[in-house]
Amino acid sequence: MPRHDPAHREPTPEPVAYGLLALCRAGFENEVAGELQALAGRIGLDGFLRTRAGQAFVTFECPHVIPWPELAEACDWRSLVFARQLLPWFARVDALPDRDRATPIVEAARTAGMRFGSVALETPDTDEAKQRSGFCRRFAGPLEEALAKAALLRPRERGAPELHVLFTDADTAWLSACRPGTAALWPMGVPRLRMPREAASRSTLKLAEAFFTLLSEEERAATLRPGLRAVDLGAAPGGWSWQLAYRGLRVTAVDNGPMAPSVMATGLVEHVRGDGFTWRPRHAVDWMVCDMVEQPARIAALVADWVGSGRCRHTIFNLKLPMKKRLEALVQCKEIIHKRLARGGGYELRMKHLYHDREEITGYLTLTTPKKA
Numbered sequence: 001m002p003r004h005d006p007a008h009r010e011p012t013p014e015p016v017a018y019g020l021l022a023l024c025r026a027g028f029e030n031e032v033a034g035e036l037q038a039l040a041g042r043i044g045l046d047g048f049l050r051t052r053a054g055q056a057f058v059t060f061e062c063p064h065v066i067p068w069p070e071l072a073e074a075c076d077w078r079s080l081v082f083a084r085q086l087l088p089w090f091a092r093v094d095a096l097p098d099r100d101r102a103t104p105i106v107e108a109a110r111t112a113g114m115r116f117g118s119v120a121l122e123t124p125d126t127d128e129a130k131q132r133s134g135f136c137r138r139f140a141g142p143l144e145e146a147l148a149k150a151a152l153l154r155p156r157e158r159g160a161p162e163l164h165v166l167f168t169d170a171d172t173a174w175l176s177a178c179r180p181g182t183a184a185l186w187p188m189g190v191p192r193l194r195m196p197r198e199a200a201s202r203s204t205l206k207l208a209e210a211f212f213t214l215l216s217e218e219e220r221a222a223t224l225r226p227g228l229r230a231v232d233l234g235a236a237p238g239g240w241s242w243q244l245a246y247r248g249l250r251v252t253a254v255d256n257g258p259m260a261p262s263v264m265a266t267g268l269v270e271h272v273r274g275d276g277f278t279w280r281p282r283h284a285v286d287w288m289v290c291d292m293v294e295q296p297a298r299i300a301a302l303v304a305d306w307v308g309s310g311r312c313r314h315t316i317f318n319l320k321l322p323m324k325k326r327l328e329a330l331v332q333c334k335e336i337i338h339k340r341l342a343r344g345g346g347y348e349l350r351m352k353h354l355y356h357d358r359e360e361i362t363g364y365l366t367l368t369t370p371k372k373a
């Protein structure tokens with residue numbers, strides 16, 4: 001093989017990046033921009049934000065190159081509430097030709113100075129961009145082939161970074177690289193979950209997504225198993241109760257509204273007609289989940305009190321956010337929870353704007369074992 005063949009040139013030794021790129025639900029760009037700005041501040045990153053309302057992505061662009069490991073270290077999609085995906089980007093390719101998009105993308109990928117273990121093709125989640133999802137499916141194979149031919153793709157190399165190619169329009173691609181395990185679980189952060197027929201409401205997918213997104217595999221195995229007990233506040237018609245019963249948990253479903261017969265048919269759900277704000281279990285339970293439509297501050301206080309008083313160990317809850325003050329409401333809810341639990345043994349709070357969330361976010365709160373002195 002001739003050494004000057006550009007397809008076989010060795011990647012440069014120092015991987016670099018130019019900033020951060022985040023995907024979100026269209027209409028939530030301001031919230032993601034606020035979070036990106038705060039993240040950049042925490043890691044001492046200079047640069048500027050670029051976004052447009054409704055485009056479903058936000059970029060943070062640095063005036064100078066940054067060593068990629070520095071950004072990759074700080075980039076985990078779980079660290080931002082409103083982002084569905086968070087990546088360190090290293091190249092933007094404009095004016096992609098219709099006939100051969102692979103060549104310029106491969107050339108740009110080479111400038112990252114690294115070899116990749118996998119490649120994912122993504123688009124922002126807008127109606128306009130969705131029209132390119134067919135193209136992404138068709139283009140994935142040819143792009144993988146071209147990257148492999150250029151010795152940039154090594155699928156069997158353990159720990160190799162993932163390459164993400166985001167098509168923001170028909171002829172523009174942003175290239176990002178991240179450490180394995182730090183990108184969203186599904187391309188574009190859009191879960192592939194089957195709607196179970198017996199589950200009563202589409203809301204069931206929200207809790208299913210929360211289990212995958214907010215809990216690790218080990219946490220799911222330890223806390224979602226047959227024999228454990230759960231309370232579902234605001235349960236009707238029963239989509240969330242069904243998710244718990246499906247995993248073998250016994251559920252007390254609290255709601256004045258009717259539960260779906262298919263959910264009651266699991267034999268694991270007891271329906272109690274009552275007020276979710278005042279109803280209390282006789283004995284402590286493992287889980288409390290809450291999907292009542294109420295002021296977010298009221299829900300935050302309720303879940304913190306359940307955990308703080310030992311009524312439950314883990315909770316997943318939905319916070320319906322006011323449209324114009326979403327970040328402020330999030331901060332206020334965090335403060336309410338912190339005030340109630342700070343003097344206890346320690347807690348862990350994770351929040352995410354899930355794909356199945358609209359004007360709301362979903363939280364997971366759990367007690368952690370107190371550290372021994």
Ligand SMILES: C[S@@+](CC[C@H](N)C(=O)[O-])C[C@H]1O[C@@H](n2cnc3c(N)ncnc32)[C@H](O)[C@@H]1O
Pocket residue numbers: 200201203204233234235236237238239240241254255256257274275276277291292293
């Ligand atoms: C969004 S729905 C819940 C959907 C449910 N998670 C599912 O998957 O089918 C909200 C529910 O909260 C209930 N709710 C609202 N306020 C309540 C309260 N104070 N006590 C009990 N239930 C309440 C409503 O009756 C309604 O059924």
